[in-house]
Amino acid sequence: MEHLPIRVGIIGVHPDRGWATTAHIPALKQLPEFQLTAISHHDHDIAVAAARKHNVAYALNTTDELVNHPEVDLVVVSVKVMRHEELVTRAIEAGKSVFCEWPLGVNLSEAIRMRELARSKGVRSAIGLQARAAPPFAYMRDLVSNGFVGEVLSSTMIGSGLILGESMSEVYAYTLEPENGIGLQNVMFAHSIDGLLNVLDSRFADVRAAFATRRKTVRIEETSKFLPMSVPDQLVVNGTLENGAVVAVHFRGGLSRGTNFHFEINGTDGDIVLTSPVGYVGFGGFTLRGATGTETLKELDIPASYSADGFIDEASQSVALAYARLASDINAGTQLSPTFDDAVELHRLIDTIERSGGLERGR
Missing domain, CATH: 3.40.50.720 (NAD(P)-binding Rossmann-like Domain)
Structure with missing residues (x-):
């Protein structure tokens, strides 16, 4: 029809x-x-x-x-x-x-x-x-579900915030106000941990967090003015999922000269590693590798069915795929798109993490 x-x-x-x-x-x-x-x-x-x-x-x-x-x-x-x-x-x-x-x-x-x-x-x-719809995340979810890694033992993620580093544009100065709800844990970490939990198809059974503000100031690029770093620029989260897997995540402000995004899944039968030179899941540029048995890690080609080549590989790719899922929900009655129910669940996780790490702001 x-x-x-x-x-x-x-x-x-x-x-x-x-x-x-x-x-x-x-x-x-x-x-x-x-x-x-x-x-x-x-x-x-x-x-x-x-x-x-x-x-x-x-x-x-x-x-x-x-x-x-x-x-x-x-x-x-x-x-x-x-x-x-x-x-x-x-x-x-x-x-x-x-x-x-x-x-x-x-x-x-x-x-x-x-x-x-x-x-x-x-x-x-x-x-x-939209990380859920991004081709590497959607493919990883199916690989895990189909037994590529066997039983998931643990998962590790390292990410960077892009902003909240040594310097940033004046456009993002509002992120330095804790009450605005746009800090490291609210956006960069949240998008990424939602992708991880969706890939592993599980939730946290228990979770602990630690925040730190290591840089005391941030330079505004347009004016060279220094502002106080009034929000955390370091976040460490660890816990155990309901399926028993152990998870460890570290997000840092700014960009690293080394690893900027690394998402690894370790299982009884195999391993999967997703990396990107960009700091978190919102901007693409991914390389997906995996191995089972005695293999060494090799790049995994994402099948065409995940539409990796169907949309331009840039910031809009995962958004386009998210919209495609929404169109299917509206026109065909599927349930592919995350809803406000999913948003509340993720907000509740962030709230728990903030409380665990001793952050106090409006609830």
Whole structure:
């Protein structure tokens, strides 16, 4: 059965920057299942410029106009997390399906409120945990499920934050405010640990964490001004999963001259290693290797069925694959996309980790 395209409206689109422009719009343009019909920005001139650049029919300058527009079926929220609850709430109350970028809220309480509202209104929700759809992660999940490594004994992950290092752009200065819910544990670690747990198809049975702030300042690149490093730039998490596997994770601020992303699974029969020169799972560039029995590690080719070659290998690839899963859920009734239920579960894990590590902020 042929379906009409799902009409999408994106809140907060700038013509030249932002995750919506970098990832969401290029992703949607690769998918005939979707039609980008409307974008909004509080500055109408910016909305018009973005609409013209991306060939979008409607340039709107209020959220209410977008969420109530008759040619919008799915509202995408891809702005700073501090505004997520307000914007998601308006979309849900307008009766529209919602795709919200991760994190869903600045804390667990916000996430629960949005989840409960979506449930009460009976609207479809999707959360931007796109690592699950990324070809190497999807393939690793199936390899583990099909017994490539045998019984999983342990898993290790090392990651880098890209920001929160020696220097960073002024655009990201807001991440230095703990109450904004956008620190190392909330984004870089969270996206990556969600990918790990999805690959291993398990949850933590117990988890412990330690935070540290090793750099005392960070230099703003545009001004050379130094700001206090007021959030942790080191995070260590370890624990045991419900399936018995032991997990150890270390995330660091900035980038390393050595390992920037390393995800390893050790089993009774084999091992899998995923690496990237980029710091965490959001930006691709992966190399997947594996071995069983007496083999040495060798590169594993990801089968075409995982669409590794079906989309441009850049930031938008995993977002495009996430949208493809959402289209299947909407049109065919599958349950492939992570929802606000999954978002609350991950927020709850981050909340537990923060409490374990002694971080105090609004819950």
